[in-house]
Amino acid sequence: MRRFASRRVATTAAIAAGAAALIGVSLISTPSSAAAAPAAPFDFNGDGRRDLAIGSPDAGVAAKAGAGLVTVVYGGTSGPNTAQRRVISQYGAAVAGEPEVGDKFGAAVDSADLNKDGFADLIIGSPGEATTNGVRAGTVTFGYGSATGFTFETLHAIEPLAEDRYGETVTVADIDNDGWPEAAIGGPGTEYIDLWTWAPLENAGAAAKAGGPHAKRVALPGNGGISAQAVGAEFFKIDGADVFGDAGGEIVALWRDEQGTNPTEQGHVAMLFFDGAGLQWTAPVTTTGHTLAVGNLDADARPEVVVGQYSNSGFNGGQVTVWQAGTAPTYLTGARRIHQDTTGIPGAAEAGDRFGQSLSIGDADNDGFGDLAVGVPGEDLPGGADAGAIVFIYGSATGPNTGRVWAINQETSNIPGGSEANDRFGGASTQLDITGDGKTELSIGSPGENGTEGLVTTLKGGLTSVGAAAFGPSAVGVTTTARLGSVLGG
Numbered sequence: 439m440r441r442f443a444s445r446r447v448a449t450t451a452a453i454a455a456g457a458a459a460l461i462g463v464s465l466i467s468t469p470s471s472a473a474a475a476p477a478a479p480f481d482f483n484g485d486g487r488r489d490l491a492i493g494s495p496d497a498g499v500a501a502k503a504g505a506g507l508v509t510v511v512y513g514g515t516s517g518p519n520t521a522q523r524r525v526i527s528q529y530g531a532a533v534a535g536e537p538e539v540g541d542k543f544g545a546a547v548d549s550a551d552l553n554k555d556g557f558a559d560l561i562i563g564s565p566g567e568a569t570t571n572g573v574r575a576g577t578v579t580f581g582y583g584s585a586t587g588f589t590f591e592t593l594h595a596i597e598p599l600a601e602d603r604y605g606e607t608v609t610v611a612d613i614d615n616d617g618w619p620e621a622a623i624g625g626p627g628t629e630y631i632d633l634w635t636w637a638p639l640e641n642a643g644a645a646a647k648a649g650g651p652h653a654k655r656v657a658l659p660g661n662g663g664i665s666a667q668a669v670g671a672e673f674f675k676i677d678g679a680d681v682f683g684d685a686g687g688e689i690v691a692l693w694r695d696e697q698g699t700n701p702t703e704q705g706h707v708a709m710l711f712f713d714g715a716g717l718q719w720t721a722p723v724t725t726t727g728h729t730l731a732v733g734n735l736d737a738d739a740r741p742e743v744v745v746g747q748y749s750n751s752g753f754n755g756g757q758v759t760v761w762q763a764g765t766a767p768t769y770l771t772g773a774r775r776i777h778q779d780t781t782g783i784p785g786a787a788e789a790g791d792r793f794g795q796s797l798s799i800g801d802a803d804n805d806g807f808g809d810l811a812v813g814v815p816g817e818d819l820p821g822g823a824d825a826g827a828i829v830f831i832y833g834s835a836t837g838p839n840t841g842r843v844w845a846i847n848q849e850t851s852n853i854p855g856g857s858e859a860n861d862r863f864g865g866a867s868t869q870l871d872i873t874g875d876g877k878t879e880l881s882i883g884s885p886g887e888n889g890t891e892g893l894v895t896t897l898k899g900g901l902t903s904v905g906a907a908a909f910g911p912s913a914v915g916v917t918t919t920a921r922l923g924s925v926l927g928g
């Protein structure tokens with residue numbers, strides 16, 4: 439595990455810093471257009487249909503292995519429209535920097551209309567990017583949407599350090615409920631989150647709301663005997679949602695520190711919130727887990743927090759834990775665990791299934807209850823080992839309804855392709871209303887399809903396999919090393 443003696447000083451200094459650190463392209467700000475109605479997340483061209491943002495951090499670009507790229511496929515009336523797309527990388531002049539081996543551009547993607555101009559903006563993490571501070575310090579690129587494409591701005595952490603891997607996890611939430619979303623950026627070598635916003639939290643209510651992005655650093659909370667400075671995350675995930683049900687958003691953080699009693703599994707979940715005067719953390723809950731999703735599975739006032747633990751050491755084959763929003767100090771309660779030996783869940787729990795490696799929440803049938811897609815990319819099928827599957831669990835008034843579950847794989851009728859060894863169908867998923875009809879489509883990544891090519895499969899809202907479609911890298915003009923579907927924004 440890494441430990442940086444300089445971390446304490448750097449973190450303290452950075453909290454006092456407020457200026458955006460810029461590299462490459464010039465700052466872009468459009469305060470005059472801020473009167474437009476904000477676009478929904480992932481609607482980059484503002485046409486009312488969500489668009490797919492697909493990260494390919496392992497893709498080679500300009501002969502640089504693992505430089506990474508992002509493919510945006512715009513939404514159409516019948517699903518993703520592969521004829522209308524943008525391929526984004528550091529090759530060329532549009533995005534600052536150059537493709538370099540291991541940049542991992544696209545390792546994380548998320549979206550919000552950060553500048554409120556009516557077009558959703560794209561947040562892209564490049565955790566492998568070297569900066570003047572060292573290797574794998576990491577950067578984040580904002581792509582500002584428009585009717586015709588994107589303009590880009592690349593930023594790094596306030597005080598980046600080697601091995602921070604800044605940008606390996608990104609999310610959005612309007613944490614101070616002022617109508618301006620905050621973009622939150624973290625990395626597994628950090629003990630902090632940077633919040634980037636057009637409206638500084640300190641200026642709540644002030645007239646000067648534009649002119650960003652501005653950054654503010656927030657240290658992770660200490661936990662028990664572990665000081666905040668000693669928290670060195672082996673991994674780090676963040677997701678934003680209004681877990682408190684009070685209109686302002688919270689940022690849920692899941693991280694694993696290096697001093698737990700079981701270092702390979704010990705992790706923590708805590709939520710960052712704004713109390714009107716400043717940022718606060720809830721008391722961390724100790725947990726195991728590696729993946730995170732937040733969404734409202736029971737249509738009450740507050741979303742659920744779902745953590746996936748896909749290793750074998752907690753429950754053989756993996757499991758997910760669903761928490762209800764609760765009261766102080768942790769604000770989480772009623773942990774419910776679901777795995778493949780749970781009654782109603784298809785399949786059987788087997789070592790290496792990786793149940794919970796990916797999680798997404800949408801509302802496929804538009805009944806108000808969020809629906810949970812659990813990736814099982816290590817599931818063996820007649821077509822081969824690690825062919826992979828999705829277990830789709832509909833929501834209900836009591837949360838995930840294990841009596842209404844659908845197992846989806848490439849042996850399911852109407853699903854394109856066939857299940858083959860190492861396809862890893864379900865390695866990622868996202869649920870977005872791509873067609874604009876109110877029902878979310880389920881898009882599934884198979885990063886191991888045809889070796890390094892990968893595949894993205896989209897099922898129409900409902901949910902139904904009828905009319906399901908899939909595309910690989912050649913259909914969207916990207917390299918056959920893309921492992922398309924490794925990362926799906928949403």
Ligand SMILES: [Ca+2]
Pocket residue numbers: 480481482483484485486487488489512513
């Ligand atoms: Ca769109």
Ligand SMILES: [Ca+2]
Pocket residue numbers: 550551552553554555556557558559582583
């Ligand atoms: Ca925008």
Ligand SMILES: [Ca+2]
Pocket residue numbers: 611612613614615616617618619620635637
């Ligand atoms: Ca805000």
Ligand SMILES: [Ca+2]
Pocket residue numbers: 800801802803804805806807808809832833
């Ligand atoms: Ca539903």
